[in-house]
Amino acid sequence: MKGSTELNKRQRHTDDKLRRLTFLAKRYKQAYLIQNALLRLSELASTISDMREFYPAIHNMVSDLLHAENFYVVFYDSATEQYTPQYFSDQKDQLIIDQVPSSAFSSGLTGYVARSGKPLLCDTEQFATLVRDGHIEAHGSPSAHWLGIPLCRGNQVIGVMAIQSYNEKHRYTESDLAVCSSIGGHTLTALDRVKSRELLEDTVRQRTRQLQKINSSLQKEIKERTNAEQLQVALYRISELTASSSDMNSFYRAVHQVLSGLMPAENCYIALLNSDRTKLTFPFFLDQYSPPPRERPLSKGFTEYVIRCGDARLINNDTAAALVEAGELRRSVAEPINNARYSTSWLGTPLLIEQQVIGVIALQSYEQSYKYSETELSILRFVSQHIAVAIQRKLATEQQKRQQEELERKVFESTRELRQTNLFLRLQVEERKKAEQKLFYEANHDALTGLANRQMFLQQLKQQFALSKRQSQLNMALLFIDLDRFKLINDNLGHHVGDAFLIEVSKRLLSTVREHDVVARLGGDEFVVLLTSLMQTTDAEDVAERIIDKVRLPFFLQGQQVTSGASIGIAQFQSEHTNAEALLRDADAAMYQAKSMGRNRFVIFNETMREQMLQALSIEQIIQQALEKQQFTAVFEPVLCGQARNLMGYELHTRWQHPQLGTQYDFSQHITDAGLLPKIEQLMLQQACHHLAVSDSNIGLLTVTLSTAHLQQADLYDQLKQQLSGLEPKHRLCLAFTEREMLQADNAIMTPLRQLKQLGIRLALHNFAADAAPMGLLLQQLFEFVKLDATFCRQLPRSEHKRQLLQMLQSLAVSYKFRVLADGVDNADLLNLLLAEGCCFMQGKYVAELLSAQALASSPSVVFQQLA
Known part of the structure; x- marks a missing residue:
């Protein structure tokens, strides 16, 4: 009996030891699994930089440890109480996850874990109890077993990670819950590392794209400036050729060389209409595949199409096919005569004299690899204007010369017999008449x-x-x-x-x-x-x-x-x-x-x-007294953006309110002669700075005209800088200088102008085209606004030359980043003409009538905000 008792004790001791060993083995196994999972999690955080790859990798890792075919991660914002699915993989509800509202997660098991802040193992019975007690609501397909853990940053729950099983055979244990809890605690750390790396790489990519865009913009700007300079040189060269070429053939060859410097011009020709406008002649023709053509009647070719349209045209294969289908062209015969092959890109512009087409200049390409562009079309349009004038001038000169020679021949033949018989008498009469005429x-x-x-x-x-x-x-x-x-x-x-x-x-x-x-x-x-x-x-x-x-x-x-x-x-x-x-x-x-x-x-x-x-001398004395008594005040003339009918800003003019003489505006010459102009301009600039300082942004851009003396005299320039030093914001002030004074001044004024521009002050060139319309001033890229002379603008409706100059200015404005402003807009017809030519900034009597004082005071939209 005693031996049996001893045997039972040893057996129980052995069983206890075996249970402890089994428990320790499970603990070691669980620790091993957790440690392995954490190592894999650390490796994922170090290698993955895209969140779209991170969550599937977490899912795969959890699936290797547990039965996790159905796995999801939901983030929770405690401030807004919103739930956002970050990753969702489910056998049954995968297709409807996009339609699931945030409230479904809030009232379900996910929201329950987020509110409690504790892990949860939930089977069907416990789920039913929670629903019955009102803790949760049933959503989605019912699961056999559900496991969820809170994701916490510090003491705050920021999300929930959960797995669920639809099969009763696959149930989760407390050990599984411990493994998920350990993984979940380190998942946030790995998530932050992946997000930081993703953010860093995204920042690098964005910065790289920005640098590429900036570089592309700089390259484009350089190309545009180069093209503008080449075009300007070409136009000057054509003007020189017009005056220097001895005959038309040499002129055509020289013009072709100029064109070759601007664009591919291996195939170029000039076609002119004859006197009765029924045939075409080709005084200049250069082509890779065709010999020079003879005179031919008008047909339905590219050249005749441009003559009918009266405007430049760019015709590629698709355009040509559409025109043939519309009946505008016939390509049974290649253009302009029988060629070995069709051109793949054709560029032509009419030669106009007094709005009448006298011919066409054209370029063409036979290579599929090269097609002309709209930029080259614009260049050819500019060039054609000068070519047309030169052709007309030279043809007129040659025709006059031929007519004179013919007339002299006929006179000589008709008077040859009389010349000998009347020679002596005529000489005497002519000598006497010459003497009298000379005296x-x-x-x-x-x-x-x-x-x-x-x-x-x-x-x-x-x-x-x-x-x-x-x-x-x-x-x-x-x-x-x-x-x-x-x-x-x-x-x-x-x-x-x-x-x-x-x-x-x-x-x-x-x-x-x-x-x-x-x-x-x-x-x-x-x-x-x-x-x-x-x-x-x-x-x-x-x-x-x-x-x-x-x-x-x-x-x-x-x-x-x-x-x-x-x-x-x-x-x-x-x-x-x-x-x-x-x-x-x-x-x-x-x-x-x-x-x-x-x-x-x-x-x-x-x-x-x-x-x-008669009163000039006395007026100068009165002006001196008016300056001492500060009788000069500022008047603001509105400047309109005609396209949008909005206010861009004002131009400041000086008004003299004298007690006896009344209101005076035109006294600039007397002020200049008396040497008082800089002082009055300083007074007006002071009033402008004060007005900008106390007014809101609805005033827009305020323009003040100064004489170049402020740039040429050191003391005046120092006073100008001192006046501008306290002005904020400086970009709402524009200083204007007239074309005439800029031409009379030397190059030393360029340095003060650049210094003012660096301070943020805007610069304007006023009264442009009043004298010489110097393009060189515009190429300096100092002026942001170029205001056309009022007389020039009023002559636009009846002067084709001035409209062409305006078009050239508009093209230069795009390349050299300045805006053209028209003055003297006194009627609606001139305003509409300027808008049609692309000039949308203007001022004048009609502009002031459009922008009434009440409308200006209440206008909420100011164009200056778009320019700033």
Whole structure:
């Protein structure tokens, strides 16, 4: 009995030891599994950089440890109480997960674990109990067993990781729960590492794309600037060829060389219409596969299509097929004659003279690898304008020469027999007539230009004045012309160039008037034009505009290119004029008024001008007193974005409110003569800075015009910088300088301009095209705004040349990043014309009427916000 008891004790001891060993083995196995899982988790965090790969890898790792065919991870935001599925893999509910709302997770087992913050093992019975007690609601397909653990960052639950089984044979244990809890605690750390790496790599990729985009933009800008410079050089070269080429063939070859520098031009031709516009001739033809064609009648080719359209066209294979189908083209015969093959890309633009097509210049490519672009089409369109003018000029010259030769031949043949019999008598008569004509000519004509001199002009003026007194219906006007920059040309380039300049001016003046009008040179650079038998009073203004346009064109004199302008005073004949000298005096007074307003313009005389001249000295004294009493105030003229009918900003003008004289605007010449202009400009700039400082952003851009003295004189420039130092924001202020002063100033002003631009101040070039329209100033890329002269804008409706210049400016504006602003918009027709030409910024009387004071005060939209 005793031995049996001892045996039982040993047996129990052995069983206890075996249970402890079994328990330790399970603990070691579980520790091993957890450690292995953590090592795999660390490896995943180190190797995976994409969250889309991380969650499937976690799922695979859990599946290797447990039965986890159905696995999901949901994040929880305690601030918004929203649940967001990050990964979801389920046998039954996989297809409907996108339609599951956040509330389904909140009221289910997921929300229960998130709220409790504790792991959960749940079978069907426990699930039913929780539903019955109201802790959860049933959603989705019912599972046989469910295991979920909270994902915590510190003490805050940020999500839930769960696995579930739909099979009763696969149930989870407390050991499985411990393994999942250990994995879940380190999953967040691995998740943060993967997200950080993903964020870093995404940041690197974004920065790389930004750098690539910036580099692409810089390359594009460099290419655009290079193309613009090449185009400018090409246009200057064509202008030189127009004047220097001895014959048309050499001119065509030289133009082709210029085109070859801008674009591929191996296949190029020029086609011209004959006099009755029924046939095409080809004065220049260069092609890889075709010999030079002969004259041929019009058909339905590419060339005729451009002639019918009257505009440039780019035709590729697809375009050609569509035009053939529409009946516009026939390609049974290759263009322009029988070729060995069709062109794959064709570029053509009409040659226009006074809006009439005289021919076509075309380029074509036979290679599939190269096709012309819209950029090359624009270049060819610019070039064609100059080519058309040159062709017309040279053809007219050659035709005139042929006609003269033919006339001389006929005269010679008809008078050959009479020449011998009447030779002696004719020589005597001609010698006497020449002597008389020479004496008369020398006494009444200018020796340099051949125009009527002062003596002859006064005689003609008195005769016409007497005739107009007797016949009041005969309208008469007198134009007094003074040339700009003549003294500068004469002093810098020499008197021989100055004489050549005056001769060329006289020719241009004669080309602007009728045969019975009188053109005379009074002396120096002063000319007069007497216009008689005028139909309307505005005819004199039209002649003045033509003279200004003619004189504004460049002069090529003895290898030198010079530019000038004309200030014109117009005096209309009135019954109050007592003598001819009074009419000349009035025209002279109007001319000085035109010069004081900025030159390169005309002014019609009125009675106030003479009074202003007599009061000039006293007005200067009054201006000095007005400056001391600060009687100068700022007036704001609105600037419109015509496309959107919105306000861009204002231009500041100076108004003088005198107690006795009243409101004065036109006193700039008196201020300049008195040397007070910089002080008044400083006063206006001070008012502008104050207005920007106290107003909100709805004021937009505020423009103040300054003289270049502020850039040339060190003390004035220091005062200017001091005024601008405290201004914020600086980009709402724009400083404007006139074209005339910029041309007269030296290159030293470029450094102060760049310093102002670096400070953030915007710069503008005002009164552009008032004198010479210098493109070189625009290529400096200093000015963000270029305001066209008001007179230039008013002449756009009736001047094709000025519209072409505007189109060229619009193209340069795109390449050199500036905006074109039109002044003098006084009617709706001019506004619509400017909008059609692509110029959307403008100001003038009509603009001020559109933007009433009430509308400006309440406008919530300001274009300046888009420019900033």
